[in-house]
Amino acid sequence: MITTLRHLLVDSWAGRAAALLIFLAFIGWGVGDVYSNMGTSGSNAIMKVGDRSITPDDLSRGLNAQLPQVAQQMGLADASHLPQAAREQAARQVLQNLITQNEVQAAAARAGMDVPDDVVRQEIFAIPFFHNAAGQFDRSILNERLTRIGMTEANLIRMMREDIITRAVLQGMGQSVQIPTSLTERLLSFDARxxxxxxxxxxxxxxxxxxTPTDAQLHRFYDNHPWDFRTPEYRHAKMVLLTQDTVARSIEVPDDVLKRLYEAQERTYNVPETRTLQVITFADEARADSAAVTWRKGLPWTDLQKQYSDAASVSLPDARESDIPNPELAKAAFSAPLNQVTGPVKTSVGWVVFEITTIKAPHTTSFDAAKADMTAQVQKQEAPQAVQARMKQFQDAVAGSTTLDRIPADLGAAPVAGTMDAQGMTKDGMPAPIPGNEALRKAVVARVFSQNKGAQPSVVNGPDGSAFAIFVDDVQPGTLKPFESxxxxxxxxxxxxxxxxxxxxxxxxxxxxxxxxxxxxxxxxxxxxxxxxxxxxxxxxxxxxxxxxxxxxxxxxxxxxxxxxxxxxxxxxxxxxxxxxAPDPKDIHQLTSQLQSQYLQSLQSDIPVALNAAFEKEVPPTHINMSLFNQVVAATGAQQ
Incomplete structure (x- = not known):
């Protein structure tokens, strides 16, 4: 997944063009102006590259376009089911892609690069999104669709100009790569010999x-392997843990903040009817009709896409009627029956055939019903900063409490006490109730069994920004079990x-x-x-x-x-x-093109990355606002 994200900008320039078209088509899907009122006007940027700003809307649009692809790669039908870690990783990669774009633009400006107006005009005229049924550019369609997605013509021209510059700089470097045949031959020989x-x-x-062993032999074995026949050592310890989860529960969130969040996430809590549909688009009616007949005979969707690979196909999960940029398709989709192939339907972009696979009824979540969920959202967003802010108080409290009995409750630290063995198991054979993930549990148990009984507790840094302190007050050494037992x-x-x-x-x-x-x-x-x-x-x-x-x-x-x-x-x-x-000639033949292609792709992606690293040294990103970044990630995840 991460490799795919990393190569988004540089692996496939045809893919970049397609991504731009998708972006133009879906830029208005649920993004709105959610973030325009976050913070002051001076702080409404996640990051700056020179005099260029990366805004919350930039990140949100990129992330909304990327999350469905990530979900598909992970085998999920709905991007809302993505784990939080996957969404955060995708957001970091999207942000890096935005930095790359802005670094390239800044470098191009320093070098005096520009794109002639006629080149920009040709690029825009070639976008199918602005073509009429005859396949020709239509200015009235351009005006209508730009208005519908909330974009001005000037912004479109700026985007296209910057995209052409980005491709010229990065693609030019990538295409200059040549593969050393000597290295390819050595790799082939190594793998295939x-x-x-x-x-x-x-x-x-x-x-x-x-x-049959004699008693003497058994006693000798017993004496020579005492570690196999001992009871485990048990230790009783008092523990205080400061983690994002423990601190989050102590963060109070005022109702006015929750009400603003509820209004900002109105799309999430007030959902009209949504439908999941699979759509395939053809330029002529005859082929569309042929596909519809084939589909109705039971051909699976994936096989249909392969059979009609020249047609444009897309799956739209949980789409609202207002989400679908094609008005004819939107109207037909929201009047079509469930699980029935519909079409061909004539639209402004061609003949479409589609099937509705799920229908979800409209539902509204009241503020009171959503309050707990929103509180948890805010607490989770604020927890990383809160842990760091409270760390000094936690260290002072631990230093002033020799037995960990005087740790202020308002710090959000979780006190725990119990008896365990070196594997973290109680005498009943159950895991000791230590809060946190497995990595934190292992760190705590290791500290319990490395710290001396009665030693002054001190703060230990744990995984994921956590911290904890241990006081061992009882040690029950393991004993050798009697031979007869x-x-x-x-x-x-x-x-x-x-x-x-x-x-x-x-x-x-x-x-x-x-x-x-x-x-x-x-x-x-x-x-x-x-x-x-x-x-x-x-x-x-x-x-x-x-x-x-x-x-x-x-x-x-x-x-x-x-x-x-x-x-x-x-x-x-x-x-x-x-x-x-020697290697099998069949293996050499099979591997040569595959290895050369992989090696070429690797070099083509690594060289632009190295080039961008040089740009970043020239103009390092500044004014990094991680709090705003986290808010965008949380809100974007909620909108899926």
């Missing part, structure tokens, strides 16, 4: 031992060790013989001869899935003619590299 092996696996014995366990472990010893000795005997000759000769005439696999051929691109990873590593790590002995939980392996073969 084949190793030939003789392999023998000697499992641990499964039959019961004929001999664990006799059956001693017998079991003694038997397992004897089985492993027997397998080890037999494998070592064969290994010693193989070192002076070959594995095949060492096992010739031996009971294990029938179990040896001969002439196993593998390469890095065609590994043998039946072999453990350790055997594969030995195949490529050992010299030809050498034998290796490997231990696994199930037994022992002997691996003899008998020869090395």
């Amino acid at each position: 084949q190793r030939v092996l003789d392999v023998l696996f000697i499992p641990l014995p499964t039959a019961p031992l004929v001999t 664990v006799r059956a366990q001693v017998v079991q472990k003694w038997t397992a060790e004897q089985n492993r010893r027997i397998a080890n000795e037999r494998t070592t005997t064969l290994f010693t013989a193989a070192k002076s000759t070959t594995l095949a000769k060492a096992v010739a005439g031996q009971p294990e001869e029938g179990g040896m696999r001969r002439n196993v051929t593998l390469s890095r691109i065609h590994p043998d899935q039946s072999l453990p990873e350790a055997v594969t590593r030995a195949a490529f790590g050992n010299a030809v003619g050498k034998t290796a002995m490997l231990e696994t939980p199930e037994g022992y392996w002997l691996v003899n590299v008998t020869s090395e073969k």
